[in-house]
Amino acid sequence: MEGGVVYENDLNLKATELRLGLPGTERNEEQPVSCTRNNKRPLPETRDQDGGTKAKYDAPHADPDTPHAPKAQIVGWPPIRSYRKNSLQQPKQTEAESAGMYVKVSMDGAPYLRKIDLKVYKGYPELLKALENMFKFTIGEYSEREGYKGSEYAPTYEDKDGDWMLVGDVPWDMFMSSCKRMRVMKGSEARGLGCGA
Amino acid sequence: MLRMASSFPEEVLEHVFSFIYDDKDRNAISMVCKSWYEIERWCRRRIFVGNCYAVSPPMVIRRFPEVRSVELKGKPHFADFNLVPEGWGGYVYPWIAAMATAYPWLEEIRLKRMVVTDEALELIAKSFKNFKVLVLSSCEGFSTDGLAAIAANCRNLKELDLRESEVDDLSGHWLSHFPDSYTSLVSLNISCLGSEVSFSALERLVGRCPNLRTLRLNRAVPLDRLANILCRAPQLVELGTGTYSAELQPDVFSSLAGAFSGCKELRSLSGFWDAVPGYLPAIYPICPSLTSLNLSYATIQSTDLTKLVSQCQSLQRLWVLDYIEDIGLEALAAFCKDLRELRVFPSEPFAQEPNVSLTEQGLVSVSEGCPKLHSVLYFCRQMTNDALATIARNRPNMTRFRLCIIEPRAPDYITLQPLDDGFGAIVEHCKDLQRLSMAGLLTDRVFEHIGNHAKKLEMLSVAFAGDSDLGLHHVLSGCENLRKLEIRDCPFGDKALLVNAAKLETMRSLWMSSCSVSFGACKLLGQKIPRLNVEVMDERGPPGSRPESCPVEKLYIYRTVAGPRFDMPGFVWTMDEDSALRLS
Numbered sequence: 001m002e003g004g005v006v007y008e009n010d011l012n013l014k015a016t017e018l019r020l021g022l023p024g025t026e027r028n029e030e031q032p033v034s035c036t037r038n039n040k041r042p043l044p045e046t047r048d049q050d051g052g053t054k055a056k057y058d059a060p061h062a063d064p065d066t067p068h069a070p071k072a073q074i075v076g077w078p079p080i081r082s083y084r085k086n087s088l089q090q091p092k093q094t095e096a097e098s099a100g101m102y103v104k105v106s107m108d109g110a111p112y113l114r115k116i117d118l119k120v121y122k123g124y125p126e127l128l129k130a131l132e133n134m135f136k137f138t139i140g141e142y143s144e145r146e147g148y149k150g151s152e153y154a155p156t157y158e159d160k161d162g163d164w165m166l167v168g169d170v171p172w173d174m175f176m177s178s179c180k181r182m183r184v185m186k187g188s189e190a191r192g193l194g195c196g197a
Numbered sequence: 198m199l200r201m202a203s204s205f206p207e208e209v210l211e212h213v214f215s216f217i218y219d220d221k222d223r224n225a226i227s228m229v230c231k232s233w234y235e236i237e238r239w240c241r242r243r244i245f246v247g248n249c250y251a252v253s254p255p256m257v258i259r260r261f262p263e264v265r266s267v268e269l270k271g272k273p274h275f276a277d278f279n280l281v282p283e284g285w286g287g288y289v290y291p292w293i294a295a296m297a298t299a300y301p302w303l304e305e306i307r308l309k310r311m312v313v314t315d316e317a318l319e320l321i322a323k324s325f326k327n328f329k330v331l332v333l334s335s336c337e338g339f340s341t342d343g344l345a346a347i348a349a350n351c352r353n354l355k356e357l358d359l360r361e362s363e364v365d366d367l368s369g370h371w372l373s374h375f376p377d378s379y380t381s382l383v384s385l386n387i388s389c390l391g392s393e394v395s396f397s398a399l400e401r402l403v404g405r406c407p408n409l410r411t412l413r414l415n416r417a418v419p420l421d422r423l424a425n426i427l428c429r430a431p432q433l434v435e436l437g438t439g440t441y442s443a444e445l446q447p448d449v450f451s452s453l454a455g456a457f458s459g460c461k462e463l464r465s466l467s468g469f470w471d472a473v474p475g476y477l478p479a480i481y482p483i484c485p486s487l488t489s490l491n492l493s494y495a496t497i498q499s500t501d502l503t504k505l506v507s508q509c510q511s512l513q514r515l516w517v518l519d520y521i522e523d524i525g526l527e528a529l530a531a532f533c534k535d536l537r538e539l540r541v542f543p544s545e546p547f548a549q550e551p552n553v554s555l556t557e558q559g560l561v562s563v564s565e566g567c568p569k570l571h572s573v574l575y576f577c578r579q580m581t582n583d584a585l586a587t588i589a590r591n592r593p594n595m596t597r598f599r600l601c602i603i604e605p606r607a608p609d610y611i612t613l614q615p616l617d618d619g620f621g622a623i624v625e626h627c628k629d630l631q632r633l634s635m636a637g638l639l640t641d642r643v644f645e646h647i648g649n650h651a652k653k654l655e656m657l658s659v660a661f662a663g664d665s666d667l668g669l670h671h672v673l674s675g676c677e678n679l680r681k682l683e684i685r686d687c688p689f690g691d692k693a694l695l696v697n698a699a700k701l702e703t704m705r706s707l708w709m710s711s712c713s714v715s716f717g718a719c720k721l722l723g724q725k726i727p728r729l730n731v732e733v734m735d736e737r738g739p740p741g742s743r744p745e746s747c748p749v750e751k752l753y754i755y756r757t758v759a760g761p762r763f764d765m766p767g768f769v770w771t772m773d774e775d776s777a778l779r780l781s
Contacts, residue, residue, distance in 0.1 A: 076278035076685070077660070078546045078576065078603050081335075083361055083389060087416075087470065087494055088544065 103157075103179055107135045108186040118179065123172050131155060135184060142168045154189075157182045211240045220245055239263060246270070247705050249287060249311065250730065253759040254295035265304045266330075267296065271311035273708045273753055274658075275683055277335065280710055280751070282736065284766040287311045289336075290320075297324035305330035312336070313362075318343030322350035330356040340365035341390070348374035355408075358386040369394035369417070375402055384411035388437050388468065393417040404429040410462075413437030416470045421449050427456035436460070438468030441495065445475040454479040467491035467516075474501040484508035488535075491516040493542050499553070503528045513569075514538040519555040519576065526559035530566025538572040539563055543603060546576070557584035564591040572597040579610040580637055585619025589626040598623055599634035605661040605686075608638040615639055621646035624654070634658040644668035648675025656681040669693035673700045683708040690748075691718035698722055701729055706755040710734075714752050717745035722754065723772025730757050731772040732765070740770060 106113045114134055121127040128139050140150030147166055148154045155167040159178040167175070167182070214237055217223055227237040243266040246252060257264075271287025289311045296303055303325045313336045321328065328351045333339075341364060347357065348371055372394040375382075382402065387394070396418070403409060409430050418426075418439025427433070443449060453476065457463070463483050472495035487509050492502065499522040506515065506525065512533040519541050521529075529536065541559070545552045557580045563570060564587070571594050580602055589595070609616055616637040624630060624647050631653055635643065639662035647654070648671030655678050663669070670693035672682065682704065690713035694701075701707060701722070716733065719740075723731035733740050734751035761771040 073547070074605070076275065076280045077605065078543065078601055079278045079660075080542070080546055080576075081277050081361065082279065083363075084493070084542065085546070088546075 103181045105131065105134070105182040105184070107137075107184040108189075110135060116182075118176050124168050124175075128155060128167070131182075131184060137184070144169070152186050154185045155182060156185050207236055210236050214240055218243070242266060243305075244268070248755050248757075249289075249292070250759060250762050251705070251755060251757045254292050256759065258295060258299040262299070264296075264300055265302060266307075267292070267300075267303065267305065268307040268309075269311060270309040273683065273706060274310075274681070275685065275708055275710070276310055280685065282734065282766075282768060285734070285769065286762065286764055286766070288764060289313050290317045293317045293320050293324075301325065302327055304328060307332040307334070308336055309334040310336065312338040313343070314338050315340055315343035315346070319346045322346040325351075327353055329353055332356065332358040332360070333362045334358075335361045337363040341367045341369070341371040341392075345371035345374040348372065349376070352379065353381055354379075355381055356384040356411075357382075358384060358413075359389050360386050360413075362389050364390055366391045368392055372402065373398040377401075377405075380405050381408065382406040383408050384435075385409070386411065386413035386437070387415050388413040390415045391417065396422050400425055400429060406430075407432070409433065411435040413467060414439045416440050416468075419443065420453070420476065424449075424452040424456040427460055431459045432462055433460050434462050435465040435489075436463060436467070437491075438466070438470075440471055441469040441476060442471035442473045443476070445473070450476060450479060454482070458482045463487070465489035465491075469495035471495075472497050474498075477501055477505055480505075481508060485510055487512055489514040493518055493540070496520065496544070499525045507532045509533055510535070512536055516540040516542070518542050518544045519553050520544055521559075522554045523556055523559035523562065524554070526555075527562045527566075530562040534567060535569060536563070536567040537569050539567075539570060540574040541576055542574075543576040546603065551578045557581055560584070561587050561591075564588040569594070571595050574599045574601075574634075576601045576603065578603050579607070580616060580619070581609045581611050582614065582616055582619035582622075583609075583611075585616065586622035589619075589622040593626045593628065595623070595627040596629050597632040598627065598630060599632065599658070600636045601634065602636040606638045607636070615643070617643040617646065621650075624650040629653050632656040635662060636660070638662075640664050641668040641671070644671040648672055651676055653678055655679065657683070659684045659687055661686045663687045663689060666690050666693040670696060673697035679703075680705045682706075684710070684712060686711040688713055691715050694718060695721065698726055701754055702726060702756050704756065706753065708751075708753050710751040712752070713748045715746045716740040716743065716749055719749060719752060719772045720745070727773075728756055728758060730755055730761055733770045733772060734768055735770075736768050 101119055102115050102117050104113050104115055116130065116134070118127070121130065124142075132139055137153055138151050139153055139155060140148040142148055156164050157167055157175070157179045158181050159165050160180065164183070170178075210233065214223075214226060217226060220243075223237060223241060227234045238260050239262065241261045242264060244257060244261055244264055245268045246257070247270050249269045249271050269289065269292060271289070272281050272285060275281060276285070287310060289308055297320055301324065304327055306321065307330070313333060318339055321331070323346075331347060331354070344357075344359075344364075347354065369390070369392045372387075375398075383406075394415075394417070399418070403412065403426055410433060412426070412430060412433055412435070414423075414426075414437050416439055420439065420441055420443040423438055427436070457480050460483065464487060466480065466487060466489070469492055472492075474497055477497070484505065485508060488511055490506075490509060490512060492505075493516040495518065498520050502517065502521045503525040506512065506521075507528050510532055513535050514537060515529065515533070517525075517540070521541065526541075529539075541555065555577055557577060560573070560575050560577070561584050570592055573595070574597075577600075580600065608614055609619070616635075617640055620633075620635055620639070620643050624633070628650075630651055633647070633651065633654060633656070635658070641664045644663060644667070647657070651657075654676050657672065657676070657679065659682075666689055668687070669684070669689040672679065673693060674697055679700075684707075687709075689709065694714060695718055719731050719733050722729065732753045733749045734753065735749055737743070737750065740747075740749055761773050765771065
């Protein structure tokens with residue numbers, strides 16, 4: 001089927017960088033496919049890094065020194081049906097087994113408790129910021145020696161052994177898997193906590 | 198020849214034809230001569246419509262007046278992964294309405310990826326007096342009220358299978374609508390339902406249906422009720438448990454184990470939601486005779502999985518999560534020599550880092566150890582060309598091979614090369630390959646291999662692959678038996694499609710999303726090829742509001758004798774001769 005069809009606005013296309021002219025026209029393969037993108041859909045970062053269609057395989061995209069940007073979730077990827085995804089995400093029956101996903105957070109002086117999903121946070125800074133926002137207070141500076149200085153509050157958590165620990169002492173992953181619930185302590189109790197106290 | 202054909206009385210021919218069941222054979226018979234066409238069409242009892250828009254209900258009814266069994270498929274396969282927007286189509290109601298008058302003796306309806314409403318179910322329930330089989334696979338649009346209508350009215354119902362459908366689950370009460378006099382149930386699959394059905398109603402139903410051979414329960418059925426149900430149906434061949442989790446209690450365990458032992462015919466097990474290892478030994482007695490095991494909801498780890506599969510020497514089909522790990526797959530390869538089909542699903546599909554030790558090695562082991570393995574679906578995080586080539590050489594009998602590497606465009610993790618040669622080996626060695634799904638970093642070369650070798654290939658799924666139109670051209674021009682092609686996020690544009698336009702009429706359908714096919718090319722295809730529906734899906738608004746060279750979001754092309762459809766939502770446009778007028 002020969003392309004005997006004439007498309008108008010060929011020049012406009014070049015000007016607006018919207019590609020895809022006639023079938024049969026010689027076009028370089030380097031053109032960006034950006035106009036295919038609907039800004040509703042998040043792009044996988046890697047596609048932009050590839051620079052579009054042409055990939056050079058002596059410098060493959062899996063360059064170990066270039067960390068992938070935090071991935072936007074690609075629609076429909078990986079190709080798993082929703083009912084399967086949903087059943088994997090079913091919350092476990094008991095709190096103990098949930099090992100640090102949703103945990104209750106109490107704040108001294110606040111009338112009711114809150115619940116947060118620890119998996120949402122990548123580390124302590126994010127978690128503490130979220131607590132600050134949630135309960136409208138400020139946490140002090142953390143130091144291993146002195147705990148949280150500069151505020152009346154200290155974030156604490158109950159671990160698997162039932163002991164109350166200061167948030168921040170152990171690596172994040174260990175905290176996530178051992179935290180059963182949290183309590184933001186206030187006042188003199190708070191000042192009592194800290195390594196070496 | 199003509200004299201011979203007309204000298205056979207019709208009744209004789211009809212009797213001969215009654216031994217022919219396969220659609221292709223039936224179609225062939227009908228093309229011999231006009232009288233055979235006539236005789237055949239009056240005695241065809243079963244029809245399969247792979248794309249509900251390829252033909253219209255009146256056309257089917259006009260040609261085949263005495264049908265007893267209908268199978269229809271609606272949405273494109275990529276609808277399973279949320280790539281087809283809500284409201285796209287695939288409504289079954291017009292079919293049911295037409296068949297209600299034309300086929301009063303209809304017995305079986307099997308639907309896949311269709312929108313089924315409660316009205317449709319109610320119409321089925323009251324229109325077909327001898328209705329026996331309802332299978333709704335990956336359907337949606339109905340509620341448990343519709344199921345209640347079926348349960349209450351279909352006196353001769355044998356099979357009700359809701360596999361993987363999305364049901365508006367108002368309550369479990371519908372099950373109680375089966376009257377006490379109803380005893381003909383043979384197969385019940387309610388595994389997709391969320392709410393609890395009345396356990397006593399379920400037990401009574403199971404107890405009074407002596408021919409029950411398949412029972413797939415839903416997650417809401419607790420483990421401690423399972424033994425009772427099993428004791429009432431020791432003749433069961435296929436069972437799907439409910440939740441397989443409970444506090445370990447010796448009496449619950451022993452009645453469960455006893456109940457399983459009593460089911461001497463049990464060959465297929467599924468369910469196992471939230472399985473706890475402590476209750477697995479209850480099924481050990483029946484493991485040696487199991488042929489099918491679906492553990493893809495069981496969050497048990499590789500040690501327990503390994504112990505389990507090692508006892509299933511008759512296993513032919515295994516669906517499992519990647520918790521099985523390479524080590525469990527090695528055990529599978531060692532003990533399950535009759536394995537035909539393996540599916541390994543990801544336990545944490547969105548995690549960046551692997552959470553289990555499942556690599557290409559597991560699949561290589563199974564390909565070495567299981568000589569009958571011919572159907573594979575494998576999710577993993579790394580692959581090499583060598584592994585693929587080894588698998589190909591080990592298993593030239595492979596017919597369905599679907600690989601998914603979680604990371605799009607992942608290269609061979611050792612050589613950092615594309616996986617072209619690995620998949621090339623697959624299509625070269627596996628000459629009977631019917632279905633292929635590729636993964637990882639792939640250039641146009643892999644498509645060249647496919648076009649050259651994959652002569653029996655019927656369905657191909659491609660994502661994040663290829664460099665240029667040449668890739669698509671290789672496939673369209675080389676794969677003689679291609680029926681379904683689905684492509685997403687590949688740099689394929691107009692050229693290959695337009696050059697191979699005639700090929701599209703020999704296929705059931707083509708799906709392309711996030712590619713580079715222009716609106717202009719779609720219009721051209723729609724105008725030039727009359728028996729194709731070229732449907733453009735674009736949620737940005739009418740394609741005519743953008744330059745013709747602008748690529749469309751999604752494109753679905755299918756052959757049809759029914760012309761353009763009229764039940765499309767606002768974001769779908771059909772390109773045909775009139776579209777130029779409608780869209781300007």
